[in-house]
Amino acid sequence: xxxxxxxxxxxxxxxxxxxxxxxxxxxxxxxxxxxxxxxxxxxxxxxx
Amino acid sequence: xxxxxxxxxxxxxxxxxxxxxxxxxxxxxxxxxxxxxxxxxxxxxxxxxxxxxxxxxxxxxxxxxxxxxxxxxxxxxxxxxxxxxxxxxxxxxxxxxxxxxxxxxxxxxxxxxxxxxxxxxxxxxxxxxxxxxxxxxxxxxxxxxxxxxxxxxxxxxxxxxxxxxxxxxxxxxxxxxxxxxxxxxxxxxxxxxxxxxxxxxxxxxxxxxxxxxxxxxxxxxxxxxxxxxxxxxxxxxxxxxxxxxxxxxxxxxxxxxxxxxxxxxxxxxxxxxxxxxxxxxxxxxxxxxxxxxxxxxxxxxxxxxxxxxxxxxxxxxxxxxxxxxxxxxxxxxxxxxxxxxxxxxxxxxxxxxxxxxxxxxxxxxxxxxxxxxxxxxxxxxxxxxxxxxxxxxxxxxxxxxxxxxxxxxxxxxxxxxxxxxxxxxxxxxxxxxxxxxxxxxxxxxxxxxxxxxxxxxxxxxxxxxxxxxxxxxxxxxxxxxxxxxxxxxxxxxxxxxxxxxxxxxxxxxxxxxxxxxxxxxxxxxxxxxxxxxxxxxxxxxxxxxxxxxxxxxxxxxxxxxxxxxxxxxxxxxxxxxxxxxxxxxxxxxxxxxxxxxxxxxxxxxxxxxxxxxxxxxxxxxxxxxxxxxxxxxxxxxxxxxxxxxxxxxxxxxxxxxxxxxxxxxxxxxxxxxxxxxxxxxxxxxxxxxxxxxxxxxxxxxxxxxxxxxxxxxxxxxxxxxxxxxxxxxxxxxxxxxxxxxxxxxxxxxxxxxxxxxxxxxxxxxxxxxxxxxxxxx
Numbered sequence: 114x115x116x117x118x119x120x121x122x123x124x125x126x127x128x129x130x131x132x133x134x135x136x137x138x139x140x141x142x143x144x145x146x147x148x149x150x151x152x153x154x155x156x157x158x159x160x161x
Numbered sequence: 162x163x164x165x166x167x168x169x170x171x172x173x174x175x176x177x178x179x180x181x182x183x184x185x186x187x188x189x190x191x192x193x194x195x196x197x198x199x200x201x202x203x204x205x206x207x208x209x210x211x212x213x214x215x216x217x218x219x220x221x222x223x224x225x226x227x228x229x230x231x232x233x234x235x236x237x238x239x240x241x242x243x244x245x246x247x248x249x250x251x252x253x254x255x256x257x258x259x260x261x262x263x264x265x266x267x268x269x270x271x272x273x274x275x276x277x278x279x280x281x282x283x284x285x286x287x288x289x290x291x292x293x294x295x296x297x298x299x300x301x302x303x304x305x306x307x308x309x310x311x312x313x314x315x316x317x318x319x320x321x322x323x324x325x326x327x328x329x330x331x332x333x334x335x336x337x338x339x340x341x342x343x344x345x346x347x348x349x350x351x352x353x354x355x356x357x358x359x360x361x362x363x364x365x366x367x368x369x370x371x372x373x374x375x376x377x378x379x380x381x382x383x384x385x386x387x388x389x390x391x392x393x394x395x396x397x398x399x400x401x402x403x404x405x406x407x408x409x410x411x412x413x414x415x416x417x418x419x420x421x422x423x424x425x426x427x428x429x430x431x432x433x434x435x436x437x438x439x440x441x442x443x444x445x446x447x448x449x450x451x452x453x454x455x456x457x458x459x460x461x462x463x464x465x466x467x468x469x470x471x472x473x474x475x476x477x478x479x480x481x482x483x484x485x486x487x488x489x490x491x492x493x494x495x496x497x498x499x500x501x502x503x504x505x506x507x508x509x510x511x512x513x514x515x516x517x518x519x520x521x522x523x524x525x526x527x528x529x530x531x532x533x534x535x536x537x538x539x540x541x542x543x544x545x546x547x548x549x550x551x552x553x554x555x556x557x558x559x560x561x562x563x564x565x566x567x568x569x570x571x572x573x574x575x576x577x578x579x580x581x582x583x584x585x586x587x588x589x590x591x592x593x594x595x596x597x598x599x600x601x602x603x604x605x606x607x608x609x610x611x612x613x614x615x616x617x618x619x620x621x622x623x624x625x626x627x628x629x630x631x632x633x634x635x636x637x638x639x640x641x642x643x644x645x646x647x648x649x650x651x652x653x654x655x656x657x658x659x660x661x662x663x664x665x666x667x668x669x670x671x672x673x674x675x676x677x678x679x680x681x682x683x684x685x686x687x688x689x690x691x692x693x694x695x696x697x698x699x700x701x702x703x704x705x706x707x708x709x710x711x712x713x714x715x716x717x718x719x720x721x722x723x724x725x726x727x728x729x730x731x732x733x734x735x736x737x738x739x740x741x742x743x744x745x746x747x748x749x750x751x752x753x754x755x756x757x758x759x760x761x762x763x764x765x766x767x768x769x770x771x772x773x774x775x776x777x778x779x780x781x782x783x784x785x786x787x788x789x790x791x792x793x794x795x796x797x798x799x800x801x802x803x804x805x806x807x808x809x810x811x812x813x814x815x816x817x818x819x820x821x822x823x824x825x826x827x828x829x830x831x832x833x834x835x836x837x838x839x840x841x842x843x844x845x846x847x848x849x850x851x852x853x854x855x856x857x858x859x860x861x862x863x864x865x866x867x868x869x870x871x872x873x874x875x876x877x878x879x880x881x882x883x884x885x886x887x888x889x890x891x892x893x894x895x896x897x898x899x900x901x902x903x904x905x906x907x908x909x910x911x912x913x914x915x916x917x918x919x920x921x922x923x924x925x926x927x928x929x930x931x932x933x934x935x936x937x938x
Contacts, residue, residue, distance in 0.1 A: 123729065127409075127725065131405075131406075131409075135402070148397070150316055150318055150319075150397055151387075151393040151394045151397040152393050153244055153314065153318045154240075154243075154244070154318070154320075154383075154384050154385075154387040154388050154393075154394075155387060155388070155391065155392075155393060
C-alpha cells in the first residue's frame with residue numbers, strides 16, 4: 114500500500130511538472146525558433 | 162569570420178550500409194530456416210548447431226543488432242555530420258566502432274549455435290561479448306558527443322535528440338541487464354533471481370525495442386523524410402512534445418511482457434497503463450512523419466524511396482497501436498505465448514525497421530557513389546514483394562495466434578478442456594506457418610533484389626564524400642543562466658521539494674499521503690499564479706531553445722527522464738523487504754545434478770518453446786496445475802519463464818511422467834507425442850557433463866545469494882553421482898542403458914524437479930538455516 118501511495122504521488126508530480134513546463138513554453142512563445150530548425154535537413158550539401 | 166569547407170566521413174557510412182545489407186540477408190535467411198523447421202523439424206538435419214532453439218537467438222540478435230544496428234549507424238553517421246555541419250570527430254573511433262561491431266556480430270554467430278548463451282532474450286551473448294559491446298558503445302558515444310561538441314550548427318535538430326536518447330539509454334539498459342557472475346569464459350549466471358530477473362530482463366527487453374529499434378529510427382525518419390519529400394517536418398513543436406513523452410513513457414512499459422505472471426500486480430498494472438498511454442507519443446511521431454508529405458503526395462506514386470518511408474510509418478503506426486492493445490490485461494490473456502506476439506514483432510521489424518532501412522539505403526547509396534539508382538523498377542518490385550510478404554506473414558500469425566489462444570481456452574460443456582493435447586493446437590496452425598514462411602521468403606527475395614540493385618549502383622559510380630561550406634564566427638558572449646539562478650527557480654525548488662517528500666511518503670499512511678498531496682497541489686497553484694504574474698523578457702531565448710543548444714545539459718535531462726521508470730519499477734522489487742516465504746519444500750536450491758541439467762536446458766534453448774510460468778488464468782491452471790508463485794523462483798539464476806509456447810508449459814512437469822517418458826521424449830519427441838514438431842536432442846545422451854565445473858557453479862551462485870553450504874560444494878560430485886545413479890537405475894529397469902555422466906540424465910533430473918522440492922536421495926548438507934538472498938523479492 115505504501116508503494117502505491119509513493120508511486121501515485123510521484124506520478125502526479127511528474128505529470129504536473131510536465132504540464133507546467135508545456136504551458137510555460139507555449140505562453141513564452143518558446144518554439145518560434147523551431148521554424149528555422151525544421152529547415153535544417155533541407156539545406157543543400159554539395160554531395161546530396 | 163572565415164569560410165571553411167567540411168568534408169564528411171562517408172566511408173564509414175558506406176561500410177555500415179554494406180554491413181547492414183549483408184547481415185540483413187543473413188538474419189532473414191536464418192529466420193527462413195527456423196520458420197521451415199517449425200513446419201518440418203527435420204530441416205535441422207540432426208545437427209546440434211542448427212537446432213531451432215539455438216538458431217532462434219541467432220536470428221533475433223542478427224535482425225536487431227546486425228541488421229538494424231548497422232543500418233541505424235549508417236543513418237546516424239550520415240545525418241549527424243550534416244546536421245552538425247561537421248565531420249565525425251575521429252576517423253579512428255569511427256573505424257573502431259565499425260570493425261568492433263562486426264567482430265561482435267561474428268562472435269554472436271559463432272557462440273549462439275554452440276549453445277553459449279545466457280538465455281536472456283536479446284541479451285543472450287555471454288559476458289566477454291557483453292564487455293566488448295560496452296567498449297564499442299562507449300567508443301560510439303565518445304565519437305558522437307565529440308562531434309556534437311565540434312558542430313558548426315548551434316541548435317540540435319530533433320533527430321540528434323533521438324540519437325542522444327538511444328546512446329544514453331542503451332548504455333544503462335545493457336549494463337544493468339548484463340550484470341552476471343561469471344563461472345567460466347563461456348558461462349555466467351544472472352545476479353538477479355526469479356521475479357527480479359524477469360522484471361529486469363523485460364525492462365531491458367522492451368526498451369531494447371524502444372531505444373534500439375524505435376528512437377534511432379525515428380531520428381533517421383526525421384532527417385530522411387524531409388530530405389526525400391523536400392518538405393520541412395510537419396510540426397517541430399509536435400516533435401518536441403512527442404520526443405519527451407516517448408522517452409519518458411517507454412521505459413515503464415516492460416512489465417506488459419509479464420501480465421498474469423508471478424510479477425507483483427502493481428508492476429503489471431503500471432506496465433499496462435504506461436503501454437496504453439504510449440500510443441499517444443508514438444502516433445505523434447507517425448503524424449509528424451506522414452504530414453511532412455503534405456503537398457508532396459504525388460511523390461508516393463513516382464518515388465520508391467517515399468513508398469518505403471511512408472509504408473514504414475504506416476507499419477509503425479500499426480505496431481504502436483497493436484502493442485498498447487496487446488498490453489491490456491484481458492487482450493494479453495488471449496495473446497501471450499501465442500503467434501500473435503510474433504506477428505506483432507514482425508510487423509514492426511519488417512515493416513518499420515526493414516522499410517526504413519530500405520528507403521534510406523535507396524536514398525543514400527546513389528548519392529554516396531555520385532550516380533543514380535541502378536534500377537528504379539527493381540526498387541518498385543522490391544517494395545511490392547516486401548509489402549505482400551509482410552501482409553502474408555502478419556495475417557497468418559494473427560490468425561494462428563488467436564486460434565491457438567482460443568483453443569487453449571476452449572472448454573467442453575461440462576467444463577473440461579476441449580483440446581487437452583497441446584499438440585492438437587500446433588497441428589491446427591501448421592498450415593498458417595506455411596503461409597508465414599511464404600511471406601517471409603517473399604520479403605527476403607525483395608531484400609536480395611535490393612542488395613543486387615545497390616551493388617550495381619555502387620559499381621556504376623565512384624565513392625563520393627559530401628561537403629559543406631560553413632562560415633565560422635568568433636564565439637560571442639551570450640548571457641546565459643548561471644547555476645545560482647537555476648537553483649532558485651520556482652520550478653526547480655518545487656521538484657526538489659517533491660523529491661524530498663517522496664522519500665518520506667514510503668512509510669506514511671494513506672491519510673498522511675493524501676494530506677501532503679493536497680498541500681503540494683495548493684503550493685503548485687500558488688507558485689503557478691505568482692509565476693504567471695511576473696513581467697517577462699520576451700527577447701530572451703526560451704528554456705527549450707537553450708536546452709537544444711546544450712548537448713550535455715540535454716543529455717542529463719534525458720537521463721533523468723529515462724531513469725525514472727526504471728527506478729520506480731526495479732528498486733521496490735530489488736530492495737524491498739522480502740514479501741515471499743523463504744522456507745518450504747520448493748524453496749530449496751537445485752542439487753548439483755539438477756543445476757547441471759538446468760544449464761543443459763538453457764544451453765539448448767528449451768525456454769524458446771517451453772514456458773515455465775503458469776498464469777493466474779483458468780485456461781492455464783486447468784491445463785498445467787496451480788499457478789506459479791514468486792517464491793518458487795527465488796534461486797532461479799537466470800529465470801526461465803519463457804515468452805512463447807510452441808510446446809506446453811513445464812513449470813509443474815516434475816513428477817508428471819516417469820523418467821523413461823522424458824528419456825524417450827528427448828531422444829524422439831514423436832515417440833511420446835505424435836505430431837509434435839519438437840526436434841530430437843539425442844546428442845544429450847552422448848555428451849558428458851563436465852564434473853569439474855559443478856563446484857565452481859555452486860560457488861558462483863553462492864555469491865549471488867543461493868544458500869549452498871561449503872559442505873554441499875565439496876560434496877557436489879558425490880551428490881551428483883548418487884542422484885544420477887537413481888535415474889540410471891530406473892531407466893535400466895525399463896531396458897534403457899545410459900551412463901550416469903551423460904547430459905540427458907542431468908536434464909531428466911532437472912525436469913523432474915520442476916514445480917517440486919529436491920529429488921535427491923539425501924538432502925544437500927547445510928551449515929546453517931538458509932538466509933534471504935541479497936535484496937529479496
